[in-house]
Amino acid sequence: MLHASGLPCRVRIYEAVPEIKALGVGINLQSHATRELSALGLEPALRAVSVEPVEQLFFSHHGQFIFREPIGLTAGFASPHFSIHRGELHLILLAAVRERLGPDAILTGHRVVRVDPNETNVTLHFSGPAGVAREPVTADVAVACDGINSTIRQQFYPLEGSPVYHGINMWRGVTRAKPFLGGASATRIGGLQTTNKIVVYPIRNDIDNDGNALINWVAEAVTNIHEPVDWSKAGNLADFYHFYADWTFDWLDVAALIRDADFTLSYPMVDRDPVERWSFGRVTLLGDAAHPMYPRGGNGAAQAIVDARAIATALLAHAEPAAAFAAYEANRLPATSKIVMMNRTAPPDLIIDTVERLTGGQRFANIDDVIDRSELQAISDAYNHTADARKG
Ligand SMILES: Cc1cc2nc3c(=O)[nH]c(=O)nc-3n(C[C@H](O)[C@H](O)[C@H](O)COP(=O)(O)OP(=O)(O)OC[C@H]3O[C@@H](n4cnc5c(N)ncnc54)[C@H](O)[C@@H]3O)c2cc1C
Numbered sequence: 001m002l003h004a005s006g007l008p009c010r011v012r013i014y015e016a017v018p019e020i021k022a023l024g025v026g027i028n029l030q031s032h033a034t035r036e037l038s039a040l041g042l043e044p045a046l047r048a049v050s051v052e053p054v055e056q057l058f059f060s061h062h063g064q065f066i067f068r069e070p071i072g073l074t075a076g077f078a079s080p081h082f083s084i085h086r087g088e089l090h091l092i093l094l095a096a097v098r099e100r101l102g103p104d105a106i107l108t109g110h111r112v113v114r115v116d117p118n119e120t121n122v123t124l125h126f127s128g129p130a131g132v133a134r135e136p137v138t139a140d141v142a143v144a145c146d147g148i149n150s151t152i153r154q155q156f157y158p159l160e161g162s163p164v165y166h167g168i169n170m171w172r173g174v175t176r177a178k179p180f181l182g183g184a185s186a187t188r189i190g191g192l193q194t195t196n197k198i199v200v201y202p203i204r205n206d207i208d209n210d211g212n213a214l215i216n217w218v219a220e221a222v223t224n225i226h227e228p229v230d231w232s233k234a235g236n237l238a239d240f241y242h243f244y245a246d247w248t249f250d251w252l253d254v255a256a257l258i259r260d261a262d263f264t265l266s267y268p269m270v271d272r273d274p275v276e277r278w279s280f281g282r283v284t285l286l287g288d289a290a291h292p293m294y295p296r297g298g299n300g301a302a303q304a305i306v307d308a309r310a311i312a313t314a315l316l317a318h319a320e321p322a323a324a325f326a327a328y329e330a331n332r333l334p335a336t337s338k339i340v341m342m343n344r345t346a347p348p349d350l351i352i353d354t355v356e357r358l359t360g361g362q363r364f365a366n367i368d369d370v371i372d373r374s375e376l377q378a379i380s381d382a383y384n385h386t387a388d389a390r391k392g
Helices: 031-039 043-048 086-101 151-156 254-259 300-317 321-345 350-359 373-386
Strands: 026-029 055-059 065-070 082-085 111-117 122-127 137-139 142-144 164-177 185-190 197-204 213-222 264-271 283-285
Touching: 026 031, 026 086, 026 197, 026 300, 031 043, 031 300, 043 082, 043 086, 055 350, 065 350, 065 373, 082 086, 082 197, 082 213, 111 142, 111 151, 142 151, 151 283, 164 254, 185 350, 197 254, 213 254, 264 321, 283 321, 300 321, 321 373, 350 373
Parallel strands: 055 185, 142 283
Antiparallel strands: 026 082, 055 065, 111 122, 122 137, 164 213, 164 264, 185 197, 197 213
């Protein structure tokens, strides 16, 4: 974003891990995220390795249809919605950064441990992979995008403590299986009111000569299992498979999907309360370091991408970096704080949770007898309005 803005600057990215690898499972890039990535010219590369879903479908844990919402271009947005493997997304971004900023722009094995901003610059202190201190670096500005366990956020908020956990865990996986529902639908199934929930969507179609797809899933359950906040923590099938063992619908075999995954990851549902300030002179926070949110609306990465554009725009508009970061914060902090709170109280899952509550988890004969469609539409509209999803 900084490069594309035309701002005359030299950008360096300091990454803690010693080696960058394509890890993780699937991620949804909503239209407000692809709008920004398309402006960087990345749309063809993203499209080549992703699925472009046309709709999001909501089902009960009996597999009964509840609600349909068009997404991406189908919903009239200017930019598509892509469902993609997180590793593929990272590799596309990595290649673009190296091509545009130069092969030396990313320095791995640099874990930032402290920043010291003053009136004229900021000094960054690092440790290497073995914990040995590295040479400090001086820069005009520093943007802390070091995730939910951000060291820099902790420096400015030393008493904040760990991310907030409310007793829900998530298990994630990717499974090679035959496409379901035509291969272009993202689905939310179940609900935490009476049972469990799972989000299922394809991230790549036609992966072999046998018509298989890569299908991503995220299973959620209320549990006393308390996992560390670590992207790479392996999941244990015995902890959650039993919740879904009889979820076999005529349109999708959820149980088989979970059983057949190459591997599973386990991650707690955590966020942090919004803070009043992200910017401290020549240092500011971005992405999960600034506004970690429950992953309930497919929005954390999208908002980080929007932040990046906002920072570039602010730095271009203000000669004084501290003024630029203050402007960025004024633009983005109130908007993302609303999403953090809405992801807790009224995320898109409220649609399935509401129906489960009204039915007590029982089968229904006709969804229109359970709830008026306009009420479900209102939940969807309220979330999309807050999350910027309708402005793409
Ligand atoms: C189950 C789940 C599903 C999700 N699905 C979606 C989705 O569909 N759509 C969506 O938009 N969002 C989704 N999210 C949210 C999204 O993953 C995050 O919001 C996003 O990864 C935040 O990006 P980030 O760059 O701020 O932080 P991160 O992705 O956490 O990246 C932080 C980086 O900083 C590095 N780092 C950490 N500490 C240091 C340090 N001290 N020094 C140097 N480097 C450091 C890390 O190694 C890492 O590379 C989901 C999250 C979860 C848990």
